[in-house]
Amino acid sequence: MKVSEAIATRKTIRAFKPDPVARKAIEDILTLAARAPSGGNLQPWRVYALLGEARDELVRRVAEKRKTAPMGETPEYHIYPPDLTEPYKTRRARVGEMMYATMNIPREDRMARLSFFGRNWEFFGAPVGLIVTIDRQMQQGQWADLGMFLENVMLLAREHGLHTCPQEAWAVHHSTVREYLSVPQNEMIFCGMAIGYADDAAPVNGLVTERAGLDEFVTFRDRA
Numbered sequence: 001m002k003v004s005e006a007i008a009t010r011k012t013i014r015a016f017k018p019d020p021v022a023r024k025a026i027e028d029i030l031t032l033a034a035r036a037p038s039g040g041n042l043q044p045w046r047v048y049a050l051l052g053e054a055r056d057e058l059v060r061r062v063a064e065k066r067k068t069a070p071m072g073e074t075p076e077y078h079i080y081p082p083d084l085t086e087p088y089k090t091r092r093a094r095v096g097e098m099m100y101a102t103m104n105i106p107r108e109d110r111m112a113r114l115s116f117f118g119r120n121w122e123f124f125g126a127p128v129g130l131i132v133t134i135d136r137q138m139q140q141g142q143w144a145d146l147g148m149f150l151e152n153v154m155l156l157a158r159e160h161g162l163h164t165c166p167q168e169a170w171a172v173h174h175s176t177v178r179e180y181l182s183v184p185q186n187e188m189i190f191c192g193m194a195i196g197y198a199d200d201a202a203p204v205n206g207l208v209t210e211r212a213g214l215d216e217f218v219t220f221r222d223r224a
């Protein structure tokens with residue numbers, strides 16, 4: 001598979017088939033993904049890879065927690081800037097509208113929207129779940145390094161016929177995740193990632209998100 005093909009076919013999948021994924025495939029993906037560059041070669045990524053019963057138990061524990069805290073706790077970092085400005089605010093709202101439209105869930109049906117959102121904490125049915133943490137001493141540069149590593153994971157997953165869903169949603173259940181996985185206090189829970197085979201019949205997987213054109217994000221200069 002060419003890199004361009006992996007990039008073009010990667011998209012966030014929110015309904016997976018239960019078909020298992022071999023641990024060897026995950027090991028291969030993570031090994032190669034760690035060839036990602038990082039400033040000073042710090043390699044600031046830390047991954048908890050959950051398969052089988054270990055994955056199911058985390059899902060069970062969060063489901064139990066949600067009985068008293070349906071939307072989790074305050075995350076340890078701002079998932080979005082507190083006062084998101086334009087054009088980002090509109091982009092965020094638009095992808096939400098487009099996603100729920102694939103399932104014919106109108107804005108007024110808050111219960112249906114929340115219920116679908118809750119599937120995050122079941123890894124959307126994927127058999128493999130990653131929990132990704134970063135040492136609290138790390139700064140913006142290292143968070144960017146972590147992003148490069150995660151993109152590698154998602155692209156390499158495509159090479160194995162797998163799809164992914166990166167999930168900041170796990171950050172709102174940080175205490176439950178931390179306790180279950182014995183994550184040390186110096187590590188901050190950044191996100192999760194569902195990995196598995198896409199359920200192509202699920203309408204939500206038909207979502208193709210938009211991107212701004214070059215004119216919106218690139219400034220070319222070819223003259224002084």
Ligand SMILES: Cc1cc2nc3c(=O)[nH]c(=O)nc-3n(C[C@H](O)[C@H](O)[C@H](O)COP(=O)(O)O)c2cc1C
Nearest residue numbers: 010011012014095120165166167168169170191209
């Ligand atoms: C770090 C990160 C965290 C994300 N967290 C979630 C999440 O918790 N739940 C979810 O459904 N999608 C999540 N997404 C997926 C984004 O909504 C998605 O990448 C974006 O809308 C663009 O769509 P695409 O990935 O299909 O191209 C996350 C993406 C990233 C990069």
